[in-house]
Amino acid sequence: MRPSKAMRANGGKCSRLQNNSCAAYASRGQVSGRCRVVSDRVTEQQGAALGVPAGTPARSSCKQELADRPRRNRRSEVFRDAIRETAPVKPANLIYPLFVFDDVVEPDTEREIASMPGVRRHTVEEVVAEVGEAIAVGVKQCVVFPKTPDSLKTRLGEECFNKQGLAQRTIRALKEAYGDEVYVHTDVALDPYNTDGHDGIVDDKIGRVLNDETVEMLCKQAVSQAEAGCDCVAPSDMMDGRIGAIRQALDEAGYEHVSIMSYCAKYASAFYGPFRDALDSAPSAGGAERKVPKDKKTYQMDPGNFREALRELEADEAEGADVVMVKPGMPYLDVIRLLRDNTALPVAAYHVSGEYAMTKAAAMNGWVDERAVVMEALTCFKRSGADLILTYYAKQAAQWIKEDNEA
Numbered sequence: 001m002r003p004s005k006a007m008r009a010n011g012g013k014c015s016r017l018q019n020n021s022c023a024a025y026a027s028r029g030q031v032s033g034r035c036r037v038v039s040d041r042v043t044e045q046q047g048a049a050l051g052v053p054a055g056t057p058a059r060s061s062c063k064q065e066l067a068d069r070p071r072r073n074r075r076s077e078v079f080r081d082a083i084r085e086t087a088p089v090k091p092a093n094l095i096y097p098l099f100v101f102d103d104v105v106e107p108d109t110e111r112e113i114a115s116m117p118g119v120r121r122h123t124v125e126e127v128v129a130e131v132g133e134a135i136a137v138g139v140k141q142c143v144v145f146p147k148t149p150d151s152l153k154t155r156l157g158e159e160c161f162n163k164q165g166l167a168q169r170t171i172r173a174l175k176e177a178y179g180d181e182v183y184v185h186t187d188v189a190l191d192p193y194n195t196d197g198h199d200g201i202v203d204d205k206i207g208r209v210l211n212d213e214t215v216e217m218l219c220k221q222a223v224s225q226a227e228a229g230c231d232c233v234a235p236s237d238m239m240d241g242r243i244g245a246i247r248q249a250l251d252e253a254g255y256e257h258v259s260i261m262s263y264c265a266k267y268a269s270a271f272y273g274p275f276r277d278a279l280d281s282a283p284s285a286g287g288a289e290r291k292v293p294k295d296k297k298t299y300q301m302d303p304g305n306f307r308e309a310l311r312e313l314e315a316d317e318a319e320g321a322d323v324v325m326v327k328p329g330m331p332y333l334d335v336i337r338l339l340r341d342n343t344a345l346p347v348a349a350y351h352v353s354g355e356y357a358m359t360k361a362a363a364m365n366g367w368v369d370e371r372a373v374v375m376e377a378l379t380c381f382k383r384s385g386a387d388l389i390l391t392y393y394a395k396q397a398a399q400w401i402k403e404d405n406e407a
Contacts, residue, residue: 091138207291271354340385
């Protein structure tokens with residue numbers, strides 16, 4: 001065999017990537033550089049002594065001359081821990097999403113969410129208790145999602161800024177119970193409140209979600225939530241200009257201390273189904289006389305788009321966002337990294353309902369190790385650049401972390 005150009009440049013030695021081709025020549029009785037013919041094999045007796053199966057190539061006949069062996073740094077658990085590039089996920093990184101319903105107006109509401117096993121709709125009192133349990137294991141941030149009674153939904157969604165609304169009452173209850181020990185985020189969007197299931201007001205003559213008119217409603221909603229005592233409002237609507245408008249509205253109302261976590265890159269994803277089941281907030285058909293968009297693709301981002309996230313990021317930063325979020329999470333790790341590399345703001349990732357449901361279903365069928373899969377997913381969020389992770393596993397993951405730390 002005549003040495004290749006790459007081999008001649010390497011002093012006649014084969015690179016690691018060439019070993020397979022060298023082995024092919026060796027099988028025909030030829031040798032090149034430092035690749036040896038694998039002819040010696042471990043006998044059954046030798047294998048028993050060495051702990052390898054009989055027939056394993058003898059070390060003397062297959063040893064590679066490698067200066068670089070990455071596996072050396074993986075050999076010891078102590079050293080792996082020492083050089084791990086991503087710091088372990090902490091309970092402080094987690095935000096706990098909670099669903100709340102009105103048990104007085106809708107007493108027959110089903111508590112369990114069929115598409116999200118293990119996740120429930122809570123009363124206000126139950127949310128307070130659940131947050132207390134989360135605080136006990138180190139999760140001190142939550143986000144409240146209200147299931148608005150159908151009787152209170154309208155096309156404009158005015159219930160969103162009702163001072164005695166479900167979200168507002170829940171915020172006050174949490175702050176009365178825990179004060180500054182809990183950091184309360186709120187959702188700012190119209191879809192839980194309007195009859196069309198859209199994040200904004202629908203013009204049913206042309207079948208379009210109105211932008212600027214919707215933003216005015218969102219400003220009222222954000223101020224109402226701030227009055228109730230929330231720490232951070234999180235606009236999830238994806239209307240243009242809403243961050244700047246909400247920032248101005250909060251400041252003018254005296255709530256300049258209230259933060260804004262922008263759903264900066266929120267995609268028109270198929271992973272939201274179980275969430276919409278939980279809140280009964282999916283887009284509804286308009287019927288023959290009304291044109292209502294069947295989906296949210298005219299305001300949420302196209303899943304095929306990457307660079308567009310930078311445009312949203314630049315706008316949200318300029319308008320006063322304090323945190324920027326990517327939603328969904330796992331399918332969009334590249335977008336999380338894009339934002340992390342292009343902003344000094346904290347980056348959040350939403351481990352959404354569809355991701356939860358898939359993991360839970362696989363675990364319930366015994367196909368995956370739930371604990372291992374969840375902790376790997378959370379680590380991947382952090383590795384990709386997320387500082388904060390919204391996950392329905394928040395309390396459970398924190399308990400697992402606590403157990404690991406105490407072991």
